[in-house]
Amino acid sequence: MTRFFPVGDSALVVEFGDEIDPAINRRVHALTRLLSLDPLDGVAECAPTYRSLLVRYDPLALDYRAVAEWAQSKLSRAESLRPEGVRRIEVPTVYGGERGPDLEFVAQHNGLSPQEVIRIHSGAEYTVYMMGFTPGYPYMGKLDPAIAAPRLETPRTRVPAGSVGIAGLQTGIYPIDSPGGWRIIGFTPLALFDPNREPPFLFAPGDAVRFVPP
Amino acid sequence: MLTIIDPGPLTTIQDLGRFGFARFGVPVSGAMDMFALRAANLLVGNEANAAGLEVGIGDLMLEATDDCVLAAAGAGYDLFVNGRLMPLWMSILCRRGSVIEMRKSPGGCWGYVAVAGGIVCEPVLGSRATFVRGALGGLNGGPLRGGDTLPVGAPSQSPWQLAGREIPEMILPKYGEAITVDVIIGPQAERFADEGLRVFLSSEYAVSATSDRMGYRLQGATIAHRSGADIVSDGMVRGSAQVPASGEPMVMMADGPTTGGYPKIATVVSADFPALAQCAPGAGRVGFRATTVEAAQARYRAMMNGLRVIEPDDD
The missing domain is CATH 2.40.100.10 (Cyclophilin-like)
Known part of the structure; x- marks a missing residue:
């Protein structure tokens, strides 16, 4: 069931569920797209996540009801909208070695060889469910449970930009050097975030991504 | 132009924030006390969203390289111009060579200095706000350093029109510990x-x-x-x-x-x-x-x- 909640006095959230589920996420992105096609003055932005959409608005220009009604009016179409024009992005990735220090762990944890982990990780197409944590960080899934791995107990203080990681049933890439607790299995030379480039972000929520070994 | 003499550990350039990129994971950033920066900007005739200085943790010392009108605001800071205590929430004409200090005092933790014309560093993703952890905005994405020079835009009015404005205390937020x-x-x-x-x-x-x-x-x-x-x-x-x-x-x-x-x-x-x-x-x-x-x-x-x-x- 879809629910609306205020998030303070300047935002509201449209919640489609409370789980990581491709069908729920597709509805989130469908509503995001429909709202962007018919913008409402005073709405600052719409930020999709796994299972909900955050709409920020200017409380000097709009009240909660007006924003909720605008979002509500697109909801039925979002239920039936078919994903179209999904961007497909290939990410050249070097697995293991110094820049993929946890590949061995992920393999052992799952009773696989490193080569099998690489084959499974690079053999699937992932959806960018949402972006967060640091500028340009894509949360992608769903990962094959055969290569799932828990986060580090103690996060690293510095994970280099370009590091490809696994956490639970998600995979992601670090856009900038930052602390991080995901298991790092590889590295891509692609720049996920460059504020001086247009567009600055390599990915957007809803994109389809494939990792490509050399 | 303003020249930083001693920025303390955390003086950053801030505006009212970087909106429109939350879906890419970019936080809003901007002034912690948006009211204070907004007020300081309006006092010196700027757009509310103009870039100013936010000082936190320690003290800030800078020099006005040209005549300018500035206003300080916030809580937990006192303003000194050439060693003289001056009021916050008021626009002040500073002569070229004036030394401007924000010194830590009790009762708050963020001070703001807005200058007529605003600080005009290059916007990143539509904002001049500094986001230190993401190395975005401000001057090179980081806190200011001693010797940094900050270009200032053209004021909206003449100094004698801009100086001497103040904010009635009754409209200030109820700051306190x-x-x-x-x-x-x-x-x-x-x-x-x-x-x-x-x-x-x-x-x-x-x-x-x-x-x-x-x-x-x-x-x-x-x-x-x-x-x-x-x-x-x-x-x-x-x-x-x-x-x-x-x-x-x-x-x-x-x-x-x-x-x-x-x-x-x-x-x-x-x-x-x-x-x-x-x-x-x-x-x-x-x-x-x-x-x-x-x-x-x-x-x-x-x-x-x-x-x-x-x-x-x-x-």
């Missing part, structure tokens, strides 16, 4: 036991000394969850109060992440965010009171209307 802020309960209220909500709304929390521009960690009575402290991450805003497994809330501040995986018990309202920001880590205490969206928006509109007294209408 023991405050109560209004919140809107939710969006994950149902993840908390009734007792947890009662504890949240009836306890006083200390603002931990480990707090920063990202978030204010609160210490005090623990809040019970109904069914664990993990949710599937969803969106957050400035003022979102997350409650991790420890049961002690953390309020997201200007540089707070755009998404979070702990249930959010409430959101601090816009009108009270500046006072919360100024409730000094290590000294401040805060309590929470539930309100409605309508009441919160009415208070915020009244607060912004109050600032119209200083908007330039050619007196």
Whole structure:
């Protein structure tokens, strides 16, 4: 069931569920797209996540009801909208070695060889469910449970930009050097975030991504 | 132009924030006390969103390389010009060569200096706000350093028109070290036991000394969850109060992440965010009171209307 909640006095959230589920996420992105096609003055932005959409608005220009009604009016179409024009992005990735220090762990944890982990990780197409944590960080899934791995107990203080990681049933890439607790299995030379480039972000929520070994 | 003599540990260039990139994971950033920066800008005839200086933690010393009109605002800082104590919340003409200092004092933690014309560094993603952890905005994405020179834009009016304006004290936020802020309960209220909500709304929390521009960690009575402290991450805003497994809330501040995986018990309202920001880590205490969206928006509109007294209408 879809629910609306205020998030303070300047935002509201449209919640489609409370789980990581491709069908729920597709509805989130469908509503995001429909709202962007018919913008409402005073709405600052719409930020999709796994299972909900955050709409920020200017409380000097709009009240909660007006924003909720605008979002509500697109909801039925979002239920039936078919994903179209999904961007497909290939990410050249070097697995293991110094820049993929946890590949061995992920393999052992799952009773696989490193080569099998690489084959499974690079053999699937992932959806960018949402972006967060640091500028340009894509949360992608769903990962094959055969290569799932828990986060580090103690996060690293510095994970280099370009590091490809696994956490639970998600995979992601670090856009900038930052602390991080995901298991790092590889590295891509692609720049996920460059504020001086247009567009600055390599990915957007809803994109389809494939990792490509050399 | 302004020249930084000694920026202290954390002086940054800030405006009112970087909007429109939350879906890519970019926090809003901008002034912690948006009211103070907005007011300082209006005092010197700038757009409310012009870039100014935010000083936190230590003292700031700079030199006016040209004649300029500036205004200081905020809480927990005193303004000195050439060694003389000057009032905050007032526009002041400074002659070329003047030494301007913001010195730490009790009762707050963020000071602001706006200069007529604004600081005109290159905007990044539409904003000049510095986001240190993401190395974005400001000058080279970081805190200012001694010797940095800050170009200033053209003032909107002549110095004698701009200098000497002030803000009536009655329209200032109620800054202090023991405050109560209004919140809107939710969006994950149902993840908390009734007792947890009662504890949240009836306890006083200390603002931990480990707090920063990202978030204010609160210490005090623990809040019970109904069914664990993990949710599937969803969106957050400035003022979102997350409650991790420890049961002690953390309020997201200007540089707070755009998404979070702990249930959010409430959101601090816009009108009270500046006072919360100024409730000094290590000294401040805060309590929470539930309100409605309508009441919160009415208070915020009244607060912004109050600032119209200083908007330039050619007196």
